[in-house]
Amino acid sequence: MKLFELRGGVHPEGRKDLSAGRHIRVLPLPKKLFVPLQQHIGAPATPLVNVGDKVLKGQLIALAQGAVSSSIHAPTSGVIAALGDFPAPHPSGLPVPTITIESDGEDKWIARDEAYDPFALTPEDIAARVGAAGIVGLGGATFPAALKLNLSRNSGVHTLIMNGGECEPYLTCDDRIMRERAGQIVEGIRLIAHAVAAKEILVGIEDNKPDAIAAMQAAAEGTPVKVVVMPSMYPMGSEKQIIQVLTGKEIPAGGRPADIGVLVHNVATAYAVQQAVCYGKPLISRIVTVSGGAIMTPCNVEALIGTPVQELIDFADGYEQPAARLVLGGPMMGQQFTHTGVPVVKGTSGVLALMQDEIGQAEPSPCIRCSTCVRACPIGLVPLEMAAHIRVSDLSGAVDLGLKDCIACGSCSYVCPAHIPLVHYFNYAKGDLAAQERTKLKQEATRKLAEARNERLARIERERAEAAARRKAAREAKERAKQEAAAKAAEEAA
Ligand code: SF4
Ligand code: SF4
Numbered sequence: 001m002k003l004f005e006l007r008g009g010v011h012p013e014g015r016k017d018l019s020a021g022r023h024i025r026v027l028p029l030p031k032k033l034f035v036p037l038q039q040h041i042g043a044p045a046t047p048l049v050n051v052g053d054k055v056l057k058g059q060l061i062a063l064a065q066g067a068v069s070s071s072i073h074a075p076t077s078g079v080i081a082a083l084g085d086f087p088a089p090h091p092s093g094l095p096v097p098t099i100t101i102e103s104d105g106e107d108k109w110i111a112r113d114e115a116y117d118p119f120a121l122t123p124e125d126i127a128a129r130v131g132a133a134g135i136v137g138l139g140g141a142t143f144p145a146a147l148k149l150n151l152s153r154n155s156g157v158h159t160l161i162m163n164g165g166e167c168e169p170y171l172t173c174d175d176r177i178m179r180e181r182a183g184q185i186v187e188g189i190r191l192i193a194h195a196v197a198a199k200e201i202l203v204g205i206e207d208n209k210p211d212a213i214a215a216m217q218a219a220a221e222g223t224p225v226k227v228v229v230m231p232s233m234y235p236m237g238s239e240k241q242i243i244q245v246l247t248g249k250e251i252p253a254g255g256r257p258a259d260i261g262v263l264v265h266n267v268a269t270a271y272a273v274q275q276a277v278c279y280g281k282p283l284i285s286r287i288v289t290v291s292g293g294a295i296m297t298p299c300n301v302e303a304l305i306g307t308p309v310q311e312l313i314d315f316a317d318g319y320e321q322p323a324a325r326l327v328l329g330g331p332m333m334g335q336q337f338t339h340t341g342v343p344v345v346k347g348t349s350g351v352l353a354l355m356q357d358e359i360g361q362a363e364p365s366p367c368i369r370c371s372t373c374v375r376a377c378p379i380g381l382v383p384l385e386m387a388a389h390i391r392v393s394d395l396s397g398a399v400d401l402g403l404k405d406c407i408a409c410g411s412c413s414y415v416c417p418a419h420i421p422l423v424h425y426f427n428y429a430k431g432d433l434a435a436q437e438r439t440k441l442k443q444e445a446t447r448k449l450a451e452a453r454n455e456r457l458a459r460i461e462r463e464r465a466e467a468a469a470r471r472k473a474a475r476e477a478k479e480r481a482k483q484e485a486a487a488k489a490a491e492e493a494a
Contacts, residue, residue, distance in 0.1 A: 001202075001228050004248035006241055008378035009233045010411045012169050012332065014208060015358075019291045019298040020172040024180055026302045027315055033075050033101045033306030035061070036088045039345040040136040041143045042068030047099060053080045056110040058282050061099055064131070070144045070346075071134040073282040074101055075304035077108040087339050089328045089348060098343075101306065112280030118191060123153055126195040126277055133276030134346075135283045139163055139174075139237070139266030140329060142347040145273065148263065152196045155258040160198035161246055162189050164205035164212065164267045165230065165237030168330025171350045173287040176300045177268050178205070178212035182219035185267050188274030189225055196263055201225045203267065204242050208232040234332060235409040239264045241378055253405050288344060290316040294323035294353035303344045310340040312351050323353035331358075332410045362419045373412035373422060379405050383412035387425045395429055395436075403429060 038044035045062035055061060055074040062072035081102040085095035115121060121129070131146030162185075166174040178185060193201050203220070205213050207229050217227045228246060235241055240251055242264060249260045257264050268287065275281040284305055291298035296317035303312055309328070313319070327334040328342075329350050344351075373383040381402045389397035403426060410423040 001226070001246075003228070003230065003245050006233070006236075006245050006378060007380055008376050008411060009235065009241070010376050010414050011232075012234055012414060014232070015170050015291070016172050016175070016208065018170065018293075018295075019289050019300055020175055022176075022299045024176050024287055024300045024302055025315075027304070027307060027311065029076060029103055029105065029107055030304065030307045030311055031103055032081065032308075033078075033103065033304060034086050034088075034308065034341075034343040035072055035075065035099045035101065035306040036086070036090075036343065036345060037062050037072060037097045037099065039072070039142060039305070039347065040070040041141065042066065042070065044097060045069060045072045047083055047097075049080045049083075049099065051080050051083055054078070054104075055080060055101065056108055058110045058112065058280075058284060060132075060282075061101075064134070064144070068144060068147060070136050071132065071282075072099070073134055073284050075284040075306050076101065076103050077106050078103040087342050089335060089337060089342050089345055114280050115278055118187075118277045119194060121194075121277070123149075123195040123197065126191055126273075127153070129277045129280075130195075130273055133272070133280075133282040135269065135272045135276055136346050137266055138268040138272060138286060138346065138349070140333070140347055140349060141239075145265070145269055148265070149192065149195045152258050152263040156261065157196050157198055157258055157263045158261045159200045159202065159247065159263070160189070160193045160196065161242055161262060161264045162201070162203040162225075162267050162270060163237055163239070163242050163264055164203055164209070164216070165242055166209070167206060167232070167234045167237040168332055168334070168350075169234075170291045170352055171289045171330050172291075173289045173300050173349055174267050175209045175212045177271055177287050178209070179215045181271055182212075182215040184274045185270045186216070186219040186223060186225055187278070188270030188272070189265075189267075190223060191273055191277050192263075192265055192270060193224070198263065202246050203227045204230050204236075204246055206230050206232040206236055234411065235378060235407065238378070238407050238409060240407060253402070283346060286344070286346060286348065288312060288348055289350040289352075291350065292323065292327075292352040293355040293358050294319050294321045296320040305346060306343045308341050308343055309337075309348075309351050312344065313340060313353065319353060321355055324356040325352075325354045325359050327352040327354060332414070333408060364420045365418045367418055367420060370417060372415045372417060376411040376415045378409060378411060379407060381406060383422045383426075386429075387420065387422050390425045390429045395433060398426075398429055399433070403433075406430070 043066040046065050047062045049061045056077045059074045061074050064071045078101045082100035086098035088096040127146045127149040135145040136142040272283050288303050289300050290312050326337050386398045386401045406426045412422040
């Protein structure tokens with residue numbers, strides 16, 4: 001199949017060999033699980049349990065709220081030990097509302113609704129099952145998957161692209177799941193395609209995963225699913241890049257893949273969809289890569305959502321060397337953390353413990369205007385100019401240069417010879433813009449409330465005046481009638 005040219009991108013050292021050769025192992029059952037109410041894009045789920053309640057594995061414990069949200073299920077059986085704030089993998093680093101479950105060690109499932117002929121289900125039924133299972137995009141975006149299915153079906157998507165790129169260094173969780181669970185992934189892909197009536201189904205896998213490619217090709221044989229080998233390059237696994245390389249189409253600025261008839265899902269999400277639709281299993285675990293030069297035995301583990309990250313590090317035999325930096329996700333787009341008690345959440349693809357020489361951090365120096373960052377940007381932006389505007393707090397100038405289209409891939413920072421942390425500027429500015437947007441929405445809501453109140457008060461005043469006028473008119477009419485009757489009586493008496 002013809003592949004299309006991509007602009008920009010970088011080739012960081014992969015270091016995937018650290019963990020790629022090891023089979024997925026299931027992490028032992030933790031004593032306590034810390035399950036945050038918000039592990040997805042959108043509104044947090046609302047708890048349905050109280051402290052002291054007994055729950056079964058897979059039981060719904062928090063319900064999705066609003067149009068964009070996702071439900072949460074108990075990862076094991078046990079007792080609700082606490083409802084309250086707990087440190088979580090959140091950019092703020094602040095504690096977030098969390099349900100704590102004390103495991104009873106039995107890991108006893110709730111009754112599950114299995115589908116014996118999943119392809120006999122309607123697209124709406126599939127989306128409903130995916131929504132009820134609390135599935136979100138497992139490639140890192142954590143957008144509720146059912147909502148994506150419904151939006152795509154309504155916008156007439158024709159091409160389904162499954163993302164098996166996994167271009168972030170160190171991460172091998174998608175590689176391993178494709179090697180070991182290819183049959184279930186292909187079934188999940190066909191279910192997603194059935195749910196959105198996609199005509200073309202492409203699975204993009206980078207050429208540095210030959211075993212995953214072979215496993216997926218074997219599983220896809222005789223199905224409409226086409227496995228496409230893509231060159232290894234960062235950020236090939238980003239939505240915009242994979243669409244461009246496989247279809248030659250670009251998402252318009254500020255647009256969505258559905259605008260050009262495309263839906264993109266991650267291969268691990270397809271596995272979760274198959275488990276939910278066929279076996280009624282909600283999303284309560286995921287595959288996580290534990291790696292980095294400081295980890296004694298890098299590996300891939302299947303961990304329950306809510307498992308403290310420290311237990312994954314212990315399972316990998318702890319540290320070989322002191323870690324200079326801990327990262328959740330990949331080193332390019334992941335999030336640094338310090339508290340190893342934070343739990344694995346639905347979007348946790350990796351736990352990395354990196355040594356100083358893997359970080360390669362050097363002091364930034366002034367920009368030499370070499371434009372290397374411009375050549376590396378896969379979106380075609382001008383990072384040095386955007387950063388210059390942000391440095392002088394001119395956010396609207398940065399927006400005019402395309403800040404909102406920046407995918408925060410970090411390619412520009414990676415290649416900058418002056419070691420300027422460009423992507424940090426962009427993340428900071430985007431956070432600031434989001435805060436301004438929230439304030440604007442709040443002010444708008446307050447203005448609307450004030451307007452509604454003023455209208456209500458004016459209406460009450462108007463109704464009062466009208467009632468008073470009616471009463472006055474009635475009084476006058478009564479008075480007139482009285483006077484007329486008196487006059488008439490006087491006339492008759494005369
Ligand atoms: S790569 Fe760094 S030094 Fe070169 S132009 Fe961009 S910001 Fe300046
Ligand atoms: S972080 Fe943004 S500006 Fe930098 S290379 Fe990636 S998309 Fe371009």
